[in-house]
Amino acid sequence: MKISAFHLMPHRELPDDFEKRYHSVWVTPPWWELADARRVGQYYNWTLDELLYAARAGFDGVCTNEHHQNAYGFMPSPNLMGSVLAKLTNGTNVAIVQMGATLPTSNPPIRVAEEYAMLDCISGGRLVAGLPLGSPMDVNLCYGITPMEHRERYREAFALTLKAWQAREIFAWNGRYYQLANVNLWPRPIQEPHPPVWVPGSGSISTFDFAVENDVCYCFLSYSGARSARTMMQGYWQVVSEKGRDANPYRAGFLQLVAVAETDARAEEKYAQHVEYFYHKCLHVPAIWFSPPGNQDYRSLVAAVANPVRRAENPKGLRYRDFVEKGYVIAGSPATVRDRLREEVIQGLRVGNLMVLLQIGSMPHELTLENIDLFAREVLPHLRDAWDDGGWVNHWWPERLRASATPRVVAGVSTSQA
Amino acid sequence: MRREQTYAVWQGQVRMRVLSKGSGPAVVFFHGPWGLTWDPFLDELARSFTVFAPEHPGTTPDAADDIYHLDGLWDLVLCYDELLEALGLESAAFVGHSFGAMVACEVAAAYPQRAHHLTLIAPVGFWRDSDPVVNWMVLDPDRLPAHIFGDPDGDAARRIFGPSEPQDAVTAARVRLMWAMGATGKFIWPIPDKGLKKRIHRVKAPTLLVWGKEDRLVPSIYADEFVRRIPGAQVQSVDHCGHAPHLEQPDTVARMVREFFRS
Numbered sequence: 001m002k003i004s005a006f007h008l009m010p011h012r013e014l015p016d017d018f019e020k021r022y023h024s025v026w027v028t029p030p031w032w033e034l035a036d037a038r039r040v041g042q043y044y045n046w047t048l049d050e051l052l053y054a055a056r057a058g059f060d061g062v063c064t065n066e067h068h069q070n071a072y073g074f075m076p077s078p079n080l081m082g083s084v085l086a087k088l089t090n091g092t093n094v095a096i097v098q099m100g101a102t103l104p105t106s107n108p109p110i111r112v113a114e115e116y117a118m119l120d121c122i123s124g125g126r127l128v129a130g131l132p133l134g135s136p137m138d139v140n141l142c143y144g145i146t147p148m149e150h151r152e153r154y155r156e157a158f159a160l161t162l163k164a165w166q167a168r169e170i171f172a173w174n175g176r177y178y179q180l181a182n183v184n185l186w187p188r189p190i191q192e193p194h195p196p197v198w199v200p201g202s203g204s205i206s207t208f209d210f211a212v213e214n215d216v217c218y219c220f221l222s223y224s225g226a227r228s229a230r231t232m233m234q235g236y237w238q239v240v241s242e243k244g245r246d247a248n249p250y251r252a253g254f255l256q257l258v259a260v261a262e263t264d265a266r267a268e269e270k271y272a273q274h275v276e277y278f279y280h281k282c283l284h285v286p287a288i289w290f291s292p293p294g295n296q297d298y299r300s301l302v303a304a305v306a307n308p309v310r311r312a313e314n315p316k317g318l319r320y321r322d323f324v325e326k327g328y329v330i331a332g333s334p335a336t337v338r339d340r341l342r343e344e345v346i347q348g349l350r351v352g353n354l355m356v357l358l359q360i361g362s363m364p365h366e367l368t369l370e371n372i373d374l375f376a377r378e379v380l381p382h383l384r385d386a387w388d389d390g391g392w393v394n395h396w397w398p399e400r401l402r403a404s405a406t407p408r409v410v411a412g413v414s415t416s417q418a
Numbered sequence: 419m420r421r422e423q424t425y426a427v428w429q430g431q432v433r434m435r436v437l438s439k440g441s442g443p444a445v446v447f448f449h450g451p452w453g454l455t456w457d458p459f460l461d462e463l464a465r466s467f468t469v470f471a472p473e474h475p476g477t478t479p480d481a482a483d484d485i486y487h488l489d490g491l492w493d494l495v496l497c498y499d500e501l502l503e504a505l506g507l508e509s510a511a512f513v514g515h516s517f518g519a520m521v522a523c524e525v526a527a528a529y530p531q532r533a534h535h536l537t538l539i540a541p542v543g544f545w546r547d548s549d550p551v552v553n554w555m556v557l558d559p560d561r562l563p564a565h566i567f568g569d570p571d572g573d574a575a576r577r578i579f580g581p582s583e584p585q586d587a588v589t590a591a592r593v594r595l596m597w598a599m600g601a602t603g604k605f606i607w608p609i610p611d612k613g614l615k616k617r618i619h620r621v622k623a624p625t626l627l628v629w630g631k632e633d634r635l636v637p638s639i640y641a642d643e644f645v646r647r648i649p650g651a652q653v654q655s656v657d658h659c660g661h662a663p664h665l666e667q668p669d670t671v672a673r674m675v676r677e678f679f680r681s
Binding site for chain 1: 482483485486489555556557558559589592593596597598599600601603604607608
């Protein structure tokens with residue numbers, strides 16, 4: 001089992017009436033009314049400190065991701081963050097999990113291949129190369145890519161990236177969307193034939209097919225918890241089986257929000273307001289922006305309209321106890337958290353690469369460190385052997401880190417902003 | 419009686435169904451971003467003309483993926499040239515609505531001899547920072563009628579957006595609507611200014627612009643952009659309707675078109 005700490009880098013101090021006053025947390029929130037660059041600098045430094053803290057506390061990997069024009073999570077360049085993390089975790093066995101740079105918004109997309117190769121070189125071969133399609137808000141609404149071309153561009157860029165890492169000869173790429181006469185990547189990654197590839201998705205059936213055909217780790221990024229993901233992940237495992245791949249649990253990744261405290265009651269006291277902030281404010285986006293016309297292919301559109309995943313309840317009507325009860329957030333004492341993670345997520349969805357989001361919404365820095373610390377001490381060690389019996393190999397993890405359980409080196413180290 | 423026939427253009431890769439009705443001089447209707455629905459406006463035109471109404475690539479039933487064979491506006495314009503060839507129409511009057519009006523104008527600019535008259539109903543194709551065209555693809559689909567129509571609960575709205583029951587019909591209508599917006603939006607995302615300003619001077623056809631007075635998507639100020647580029651272009655405004663005046667006031671708009679084409 002590999003367990004990584006995920007971070008969104010959200011705005012932590014949105015006004016109480018944010019979701020009533022503003023149309024959306026994404027694309028259109030007015031910077032000048034809502035943010036201050038110096039304060040945001042503090043958020044970035046907290047984010048890096050929190051991920052480094054997790055790295056030193058015993059997590060297997062640290063995850064960053066790319067989003068644009070929003071207060072939900074604004075690392076427009078995850079590789080800037082990943083670069084800091086790669087340097088400062090040298091000498092450890094922590095993977096740098098970029099979840100990641102978005103191919104269709106990088107032009108030409110070999111920029112991602114180059115930067116990932118840099119990260120792999122800097123980190124000594126500890127990179128996990130997440131190659132996300134990118135959210136429609138980022139790719140279509142903020143970066144102007146035509147919804148109907150989004151997936152085609154992604155697939156072309158994906159193939160180009162894999163070839164650029166591996167080709168022994170300089171090659172010409174005469175694609176539909178990208179034309180490059182001399183592809184000759186400098187540098188190349190340390191890991192051969194290339195760093196492990198993860199493809200995050202949100203349940204689109206065409207992405208299942210793509211992930212299985214390309215033999216990558218499919219990561220379901222959901223905020224609705226494992227219970228509502230169960231049907232979706234069963235669909236994924238069915239495709240895995242139909243296409244003749246083995247049922248290796250490391251083919252699957254899952255992101256889960258987690259909040260640990262001394263007891264279940266203490267968890268509610270400490271985390272309720274931050275969980276509600278996350279679901280009420282950070283996910284305040286018009287539904288249509290998640291799938292503007294043309295973004296889904298016709299088959300997925302028909303499936304989605306006939307049986308919409310997102311017809312799920314409006315989280316704005318739910319409170320902390322609902323989120324916990326439904327499994328959107330797994331929160332409580334260490335025992336509660338590890339039992340639910342094992343049963344609902346790891347076994348329930350057959351997940352070998354678990355990501356946990358431990359800084360949730362408005363959660364302040366010190367509380368985040370407490371959450372990370374408790375998770376690392378009281379939860380993580382109990383889950384690590386979850387798949388050891390099956391003899392599965394995690395082909396989707398940097399080879400030199402596969403065997404190692406990261407030793408817990410330091411606790412309580414935090415470098416605050418200069 | 420209404421006829422329909424599907425033509426395979428683009429080396430057989432793009433199938434376009436064409437609905438037609440009437441007799442007399444040919445009128446080609448280029449539908450808007452919400453797909454083709456045969457409506458009273460087309461019926462009214464068919465009393466005086468032979469109306470040909472093609473479905474935009476990808477919106478013909480069972481041919482959804484054909485849209486992936488077209489990479490851009492140049493491909494689309496060439497497709498229409500092939501379709502007009504297949505229909506045996508060397509020259510016709512064009513009527514277009516919204517996105518379809520932009521396409522009609524592009525075809526008339528590329529092949530000036532193909533259009534002898536041009537009617538553009540609330541066309542897109544230009545951009546002014548001071549009067550942005552609303553991107554209907556990012557609006558809540560349930561609230562689209564209120565953006566498009568003067569009367570969002572009227573017959574015209576129901577015709578485009580389909581019935582409110584049974585569930586199967588609602589689902590089919592939503593799929594059709596979303597796919598039509600996606601397949602047309604492919605050529606105008608994210609700003610519907612794709613260079614018409616460089617090409618419109620080639621239009622030779624006498625041109626009529628029709629705009630609803632309450633257009634909330636494409637402000638009627640855009641009529642100026644067309645008028646100053648097409649010599650002699652006329653503008654007619656229609657009361658009590660929004661972005662689809664031909665659907666809300668079919669008799670009025672059909673009369674304007676008929677009189678213009680006969681002038």
